[in-house]
Amino acid sequence: MMTSTFVQPALVLIAGGLLLPLIRGALRSAWLLVIPLIAAYLVAIVPDGTAVTTSFLGQQLTIVKGDNxxxxxxxxxxxxxxxxxxxALNQRRTSxxxxxxxxxxxxxxxxxxGDLISLFVFWEAMAIASTIVLWSNGPNARGAGLRYAALHFLGGTILMAGIAGEFAATGSLAFDRMDASTTPRCLILAGFLINAAATPLSAWLPDAYPEASWSGMVxxxxxxxKTAVYVMIRGFPGTEILIWIGLAMVFYGIVYAILENDMxxxxxxxxxxxxxxxxxxVGIGTEMALNGASAHAFTHIIYKALLLMSAGSVLYMTGMRKCTDLGxxxxxxxxxxxxxxxxxxxxxxxxxxxxxxxxSMVIEGAAxxxxxxxxxxxxxxSAGVFLHAGIKFPWFVFFQKDSGxxxxxxxxNMRAAMILCSALxxxxxxxxQLLYAQLPFKVDYAPYTTSHIIGQLQLLLFSGLAFFLMLDLLKRTxxxxxxxxxxxxxLGWNVLSWFDTMVGRWWAITTRKVSAASLTALARIQQYHGQGGMFGxxxxxxxxxFWMTVMLGAFLILAYI
Amino acid sequence: MQEPDFRGDNHWLTRPATIKLLWRISSIALVLLVLTDLAVEKHAHFGIDELPGFSAWFGFAACVVLVLTSKAIGVLLKRPDTYYDD
Known part of the structure; x- marks a missing residue:
């Protein structure tokens, strides 16, 4: 192991989480708040380039490799x-x-x-830990959690197959920019895409996440x-098919959200x-677009956490989750x-x-x-985002009608968390510029031009007009x-039940036939060997x-032949 | 907890007069916004985005198309929310 002057930030959070069940009382809240801050500090001081390496099964693994x-x-x-x-300070389920x-x-x-094996280990640890987050919400989350885990382990298996193929083909485990030109690399990309909830396998996300607790979904x-977005930015920038997969995800999200009732x-x-x-x-792959994807991941994590905190607060205080019950x-x-x-x-x-x-940087990248x-x-x-999330969510939850x-x-603490995210x-x-300074490439972009502001305001406000004019069509069911x-x-369940019925039927017929046949056989035996039977x-x-004499005679003759 | 009584609820934000006023202010804002758009010099990329009030009508049309498409898809794919429960 290379000597290092710092601690891997991941380990602080992992150890902090594992030790949490041992910590009680006021110390628990302090622990929950201080550990992420220490991790943030350690992240900030990770230097550029390879910092920690170790060897494992004869391979050099790069556990920490930093850049912007x-x-x-x-x-x-x-x-x-x-x-x-x-x-989540008042979440009682420590698990x-x-x-x-x-x-x-x-x-x-x-x-x-910095290498595919280290990445894979953390990737799978995420799948296990996130399933436990889901399952902590009790029996209602069990089915969704199982489906979630099954799909992520399938994704992990595909990723592992890709890593193994990549190593066999190139002899290298380094995780760096690659193109989706070989089968193993396509498998690696497919593994990444499953975690990104990419079309057509997006359903695991809306199936599982809303079954987590009020704090778990945050x-x-x-x-x-977002880890999936990160590995695609690093591994597959400029892969054209990602543009079309991304667009399919964008519109899938809008259409399904428009039809949905659960906030x-x-x-x-x-x-x-x-x-x-x-x-x-990522698919566009220019410096502007990759900066945009990175920046958008950063801002998205914060405003999505904020939206889920406000929805979580409503769930926490009312126990209700459907728009038809709220307002x-x-x-x-x-x-x-x-x-x-x-x-x-x-x-x-x-x-x-x-x-x-x-x-706007992603859109500018396309332009x-x-x-x-x-x-x-x-x-x-972008107009559709305002429609399905920008207005629909606050309107149906906080306004709409008087639900009573x-x-x-x-x-x-929940209010403080929301205010913190709002401030961010x-x-x-x-x-x-605070964010732009941290992006992977140098930023040459000014978002606040008059034409951009006027254009964006028109796009959003006229979408708002469309929302209220079509309110009847958008009523929740x-x-x-x-x-x-x-x-x-x-479908799978029905096929399984059909199969189950068929096997049951076959089993019934077979056992009936076998028992009938064995009864006949028993009767035969009874006939010959039972009381009064020929051999009985x-x-x-x-x-x-007489028969003994015949047998001995036969034996004698046979012996002389 | 005592069941609250809402019959007397007359929050200023839910009064018809307020809602009417909000519609008026919003309409004026929308018109002013489009007028400003005509005055501002644009950095268009494609030609279509140079058209007057492009973002306004494009955003509006996009929302109409998205809502109608969703409704059509909904006819095929919507099920009661107890569908997977049994």
Missing amino acids: LSRLFAMVFAIATFAGALF ELSAAFVYAGSAIGACFA FLSAFTT RRILAYSIVNQVGFMVVG GLFRTMPVTTTCGIIGALSISSFPLTSGFVSK QEHMKIVWLLLQAA LRPSEPPW CIGLGVMP MTITLDVDWLWRR RTWPTGTMA
Whole structure:
């Protein structure tokens, strides 16, 4: 092991999470808040280049390798962990928080992994820890958690197959820029895409995340998909197919969110939508677009956490999650409503919020490359974001109708976490250079030009007009919308039940036939060997003696032949 | 907890007069915004984005198309939310 002057930031969070169950009382809250801050400090001091290596099975593994890109993602993961922990201080299920810290630590570990094996180890640790976060919410989350785990382990297996193939073909385990030109590399990319909730396998995310607790989903929203974006920025920039996969994700998220009734599932669909913008940026692959994808991941983690905190506060205070049950909460939850609106404006890229300074770089990336269709679709999608998340979420949860619910504001720590995230959203929107200085490439972009501000305001406000004019069409119904997971949740299940019935029927027929046959056989035996049967009778001694003589005679003759 | 009584609820934000006022202010804002757009020099990339009020009508049209598409998809794919429960 190379000597190092610092501690791997991932280990602090992982150890902090594992030790959490031993810590009680006031110290527990302090522990939950201080550990992510230490991790953030350690992330900030990771130097450029390889810092920690070790050998494993004859291979040189690079456990920590730093640059702007890895520090940027690791830093926002540490910030999200701090904000999430502050929000979750009154979460009584320690297993959830313990797992959330291991999950966050593994995500940071993945950001600094310089080789594919280290990356894989952290990748799988994330899958396990996130499943525990889900399962901590009790029996209702069991099925969704199992489906979530199954899909992520499938993704992990595909990734491992790719890594093994890559090593066999090139003899190298280094994780660096590669092109999707060989089968192993395509498998690695497929493994990454599954974790990004890419089309067509997006369904695991809206299926699983909303089953987590009011605090669990805040953690879940931050790490898995954005780690996937990070590894694609590092490994597969400029892979053209990612543009089209990203666009499919963007529109999938909008359409499904428009049809959805569960407030946190609306936000789950909008994660897929937002990650879609980042994947498009990776696909475009220019410095502007990659900066955009990185910046958008950073801002997205914070405003999505904020949106989920406001939804989590509503769930925590009312126990309700469906838009049809909610409405009119602005009366008694002004802080939650205001923070929810700030999150909604940020996700919509409203000027002076963080989304405005990050998403526009991805769109600018498309414009610079003269990708007209992509640019138009991204603009249409930006309007759609305001529609499905920017207005729909706050409108149906906090306004809409008077549901009669009069919940009070959530506890101080939950309000503090929301205010912190709101401040970050506005702070980054007002001072984008703070974020731009941390991006992987030098930034030559000014978001606040008059034409950009006027254009964006028109796009958003006229989308708002469309929302209110079509409000009748957007009324919520007590429905879900079928997705690809129907294949295994319903079709697969039906095939299995059919098979089960068929096997049962075959078994019944077979056992009936076998028992009938054995009864006949028994009767035969009874007939010949039973009482009064030919072989069951007592034979006279004379007959015995006669047959003995015949046998001995036969024996004698045979012996002489 | 006592069941609250809402019949007397008349929050200023939910009064018809307020809502009417909000619609008026918003309409004026939208018109002013489009007028400003006509005055501002644009850094267009493709030609289509040079058209007057491009973002306004494009955003509006995009939302209409998205909502109608969603409704059409919903006809095929919507199920009661108890679908997977049994």
